[in-house]
Amino acid sequence: MSQMNAIREQAAEWLIHFDAEGPPDPTDNREFQDWLTRDPRHRHVFEQMQRLWTGAAPATSPSHLGRALGAAGLCLLVAVAGLQLPRQYWQADYRSAVGEVTTVELPDGSEITLNTNSAVDVNFDKGRRQISLIRGEVLLEVETDPDHPFIVTTRDGKAEAMGTLYSVRRNDDHSLVTVYESRVRVTTGNGRESLALNAGQWARMGDAMLQSGSASLRATPDWSREQLIFNGAALEDVVGRLEEYHSGKLMISDELAASDKRFTGALPTRDTEAAISLLAGSLGLDARGFPPYVVYLDVAH
Structure with missing residues (x-):
């Protein structure tokens, strides 16, 4: 996990804590204040997420970018999804x-x-x-x-x-x-x-x-070499596998889901933003959204 992603997760944990506990105010929490002063990026990321949290609107169908991206809260929900683990x-x-x-x-x-x-x-x-x-x-x-x-x-x-x-x-x-x-x-x-x-x-x-x-297998699975290898794979299958390594939500448009686009090549698992760019460039796709929280792939027009 990158250092910035780790900071985002820590900020999300604090937001969830304060939202669940209610008062006292975050400024009264010494441990939280220590975390804020440890790195100037901590305060910046926390305040950015706090604005998203307090200004969030209910998200609608995630398959439609216009409405999904209009719900700023979706960014934060995706960012903390990994925290909701057993x-x-x-x-x-x-x-x-x-x-x-x-x-x-x-x-x-x-x-x-x-x-x-x-x-x-x-x-x-x-x-x-x-x-x-x-x-x-x-x-x-x-x-x-x-x-x-x-x-x-x-x-x-x-x-x-x-x-x-x-x-x-x-x-x-x-x-x-x-x-x-x-x-x-x-x-x-x-x-x-x-x-x-x-x-x-x-x-x-x-x-x-x-x-x-x-099955016809390589000497070891592709993911153990920090790459995902595809040979004429359906785009939905490629996106589904790549999303397992991505810290946010990776979506495709309805038009793209209905297309017959297929992908052959290798994508890095350690740098999913580079992998998304490679995939989009290879198939002529448009990638937009709120990286890394939400990335939306569509047919380039």
Whole structure:
């Protein structure tokens, strides 16, 4: 996360705090005053957001820029959306911010790489090697130890390494396991279904459901190299993936959504503003709005 985005999130946290608590006035809060004086940008960003907060109008349909951008409050709501995360995320052993990809070395020499906006708990007590995926996605490069199984658990089931390299992604209604090297055994949450996956295979698991298939995979997922790679992908799919790494809201017009525009290329995940410019320039799109809070893509006229 960039330093300015971190300041925006801190300012948003203070605004939410004062809005929820009401009196006393923010000027009476010593901790808040300390934060304001720590960096001149803190006061500037806070006052800017405060004006948006107090002058906000109800947002209408986000698919129509004219009305959505007229609601200044939308900017602030988008800016603080990442703060509305479960307590488990903030209390996790390791977590990544929106747009951040981070790698952690575990006590046994294994490595885990957290995708954007992800969180895990790690349990290596009493010979265990267990990762609990709380949110998002994790890539695991596992050191072999036959006496101590390496297991990733989610709400939907578990994935036990029988080799070295695989990823687990937690979605709203299922978890996705993808194997890049060797083998992984996946088991549903109720324990009734189990399946061994080879390299190049994936499984979608729910509490009582298991589906599998094959895919042509690179050596590692594109996001682990801090880029998103597309080959003739529909624009809505490109925007959907890119938005996972963007600190604000990324929208497209109804006209653009109905078009058949497709994108081939690589977009950086660390600098989504550059990625948006690259995407817009490649497809001849118009990008406008209130960056980084709201970016709206439309057909250039």
